[in-house]
Every structure is written in structure tokens, then in C-alpha cells.
Amino acid sequence: MRPWTPTILAYALPLLDQIHNDPDRRYLALWRLGALGNRGVEPATVLVTLLRYARDPNQQTRFWAVEGLAMLGTTESIGPLLSIMAHDPARQVRERAAFNLARSGMLTGEQRLTAVPQLLNLLDDDSLAPATRDLVCASLQAITGASFGKDPDAWREWWAHHDRPERTRHVPKGLLFA
Numbered sequence: 527m528r529p530w531t532p533t534i535l536a537y538a539l540p541l542l543d544q545i546h547n548d549p550d551r552r553y554l555a556l557w558r559l560g561a562l563g564n565r566g567v568e569p570a571t572v573l574v575t576l577l578r579y580a581r582d583p584n585q586q587t588r589f590w591a592v593e594g595l596a597m598l599g600t601t602e603s604i605g606p607l608l609s610i611m612a613h614d615p616a617r618q619v620r621e622r623a624a625f626n627l628a629r630s631g632m633l634t635g636e637q638r639l640t641a642v643p644q645l646l647n648l649l650d651d652d653s654l655a656p657a658t659r660d661l662v663c664a665s666l667q668a669i670t671g672a673s674f675g676k677d678p679d680a681w682r683e684w685w686a687h688h689d690r691p692e693r694t695r696h697v698p699k700g701l702l703f704a
Contacts, residue, residue, distance in 0.1 A: 537562055538571075545575065552579070553590040560594030564632050573602055580606060585616045592622045596631025604637060608644045611661060612654060624661040628668035638669045642685060645669075649678040 541562065544555040556579055563572030576598065579591035592610055595603040604627065611623035627633070627641055648654060648662045659676060666681060667673050670688065674680035 538567055542575065545579065549584070549587070553586055556587070556590040556594040557597055558594075560597030560599075561632075563594075563598045563600070569598060569600055572598055573600065576603075577606055580610060585619060588614060588616065588619045589622055592619055592626060593631075596622075596626030596633070599632025599634075599637070601637055601640065604633070604641050605644075608641060608648070611665070612648055612651070612658060617657065620658060620661060624665045628665040635669075642666065642669060646678060646681055646685060649676065649681060 538559075541555045541559045545552050545559065548555075556576065559572050560576060563569040563576075572594075576591050576594045579587050580595065582588055582591065588610075592607065595607055607623045607627050611620050611627065614620050614623065627638060645662050645666050649659070649666075654662070663676055670684075672681075672684050672688070674684060
């Protein structure tokens with residue numbers, strides 16, 4: 527982690543202070559902190575802070591921590607978003623985590639695809655509520671563009687073959703093989 531520079535301090539410290547000390551104004555600051563981390567300002571510190579507030583007892587705080595994780599847009603934010611989608615007690619927070627994994631925030635398409643194996647594992651989780659299972663399926667569909675409903679076997683079959691380009695073999699004219 528690089529040392530804090532005066533420019534970074536000018537942006538990050540007031541946000542961190544607001545997040546830690548002003549619960550009434552914390553929400554937008556969590557989102558802004560994620561955006562700042564996305565711009566390369568202490569993304570590891572931003573992640574730790576957002577994860578702390580993603581476990582807060584206050585639902586609105588958790589909601590905005592999820593928004594901050596989406597804005598952070600790092601590969602390290604995917605696992606926490608998946609966990610929140612599957613286990614947060616609030617429907618609204620689970621929905622935002624799913625939406626942020628699938629379409630919103632700063633994650634790239636390639637990063638979103640890395641969530642597919644974990645989403646497939648969640649399809650097999652019998653402890654998930656039906657509404658959460660629906661979120662998993664909707665996320666899979668949004669990320670992949672495929673549609674197999676709630677059929678984990680069809681999803682796994684598709685996933686096993688989705689990224690394998692057709693292997694065509696180019697043989698120049700006149701070339702003979704022994």
C-alpha cells in the first residue's frame with residue numbers, strides 16, 4: 527500500500543471521517559469511497575472499510591456499502607457481493623448485490639464472468655430462499671446472456687462449453703501431412 531499523499535488525503539480522509547462518525551450522512555459517502563477506490567486511491571483500504579459496513583446492523587448502511595463495493599469494481603469485491611446476495615437478511619440488500627454483480631457498478635464483463643462458478647454453486651444450495659434463488663438465476667442470465675432458468679445441470683453444461691471457441695484448423699493449400 528502506498529503512503530497517503532496530500533491529494534489523496536484531501537479526498538479520502540473527509541469521506542472516512544464521515545463514514546465512521548456521521549451515521550446520518552454515511553450512505554452517499556460509502557458510494558463515493560468505492561468510486562475513489564476505483565480510481566486507484568487505496569483500493570485495499572476502501573475494500574476493508576466497505577466490508578466493515580457491509581456487516582452493519584443498519585440495512586441502509588449495508589445497502590450503500592454494497593453500492594460502494596460495486597463502484598470499487600475490483601475482483602476482490604466479487605466474493606463479498608456473492609456472499610451478501612446469498613446471506614444478507616434484507617431482501618433489498620440482496621437484490622442490490624445481485625444487480626451489482628450482474629449489470630451495475632464498475633465490474634468488467636470479464637470480472638462478472640468469474641462469479642459464474644460461485645453462482646452455479648449457489649443454485650445447488652438448498653438453504654437459499656426461493657427469492658434468492660431467483661436472484662441467482664437472474665444474475666446468471668444477465669452475466670452470460672444465456673437462459674436456463676433454475677436448472678443447475680443445464681447451466682453447468684453450458685458453462686463447461688461456453689468459452690471454448692470452435693477449433694478450426696487452418697491448413698494452407700499445398701501443405702501435406704505425413
